[in-house]
Amino acid sequence: MSRRSGIALALGLVLVLAVVVAAAAQTTAPRLTGAPDPMADVPAPRIATPITDDVRRMRSFPEQPPIIPHSIDGYQVTLGTNRCLECHRRQFHDVARAPMISISHFVDRDGQMLADVAPRRYFCDACHVQQTDARPLVDNDFRDMLTLSPVGID
Ligand code: HEC
Numbered sequence: 001m002s003r004r005s006g007i008a009l010a011l012g013l014v015l016v017l018a019v020v021v022a023a024a025a026q027t028t029a030p031r032l033t034g035a036p037d038p039m040a041d042v043p044a045p046r047i048a049t050p051i052t053d054d055v056r057r058m059r060s061f062p063e064q065p066p067i068i069p070h071s072i073d074g075y076q077v078t079l080g081t082n083r084c085l086e087c088h089r090r091q092f093h094d095v096a097r098a099p100m101i102s103i104s105h106f107v108d109r110d111g112q113m114l115a116d117v118a119p120r121r122y123f124c125d126a127c128h129v130q131q132t133d134a135r136p137l138v139d140n141d142f143r144d145m146l147t148l149s150p151v152g153i154d
């Protein structure tokens with residue numbers, strides 16, 4: 001084999017390997033980049049629809065921030081205003097029939113219990129999110145820890 005055809009063969013093998021690796025990656029995880037041709041027009045995927053049925057969901061593990069079961073369209077959380085607190089604050093939650101922010105939300109970083117929400121819990125959507133109808137990006141075989149314990153799930 002000549003040196004040139006040897007190099008061509010090696011390059012060909014590398015190419016085949018790259019295609020196989022790319023195909024394998026494609027089946028396990030979606031592309032994280034845009035269109036293969038960066039300047040091409042591709043239709044944007046549909047934005048997932050939030051689930052807003054007002055049904056509070058079981059938490060997957062005890063410390064999970066519960067997901068938001070209602071619409072939050074246009075709810076502002078800024079330095080000057082916090083729409084979430086208008087219903088979830090201790091003073092308002094009974095009238096709004098909303099669950100009160102839990103006591104952990106009143107504790108500041110020094111462990112002091114404050115009269116109102118602690119600054120580190122002010123930006124609610126840093127932790128609480130809506131559930132959407134989006135399909136999982138990758139397969140998920142999460143099991144509730146109760147199914148692993150002798151106590152059982154029920
Ligand atoms: C108009 C009143 C109102 C506003 C504003 C509001 N909520 Fe709620 N929220 C409720 C009510 C009522 C519930 C009880 C379930 C239901 O009816 O949707 C609830 C439920 C929740 C829950 C579920 C709690 C649990 O234990 O499952 C979370 C989390 C939550 N809201 C977060 C938020 C966040 C974050 C915002 C701001 C982006 C917000 N809410 C704004 C009224 C409100």
Ligand code: HEC
Pocket residue numbers: 062063064065066082084085088099100101102103104105117120121122123124125126127128
């Ligand atoms: C740093 C993360 C974080 C932030 C920020 C945060 N929360 Fe939470 N929230 C949690 C966690 C974790 C829980 C569940 C454990 C607990 O109660 O502390 C929870 C619980 C809740 C609950 C359920 C209370 C109950 O008794 O069932 C409500 C309602 C809630 N949060 C509302 C809010 C609102 C409104 C804000 C914004 C003012 C907010 N949270 C900010 C993490 C957060």
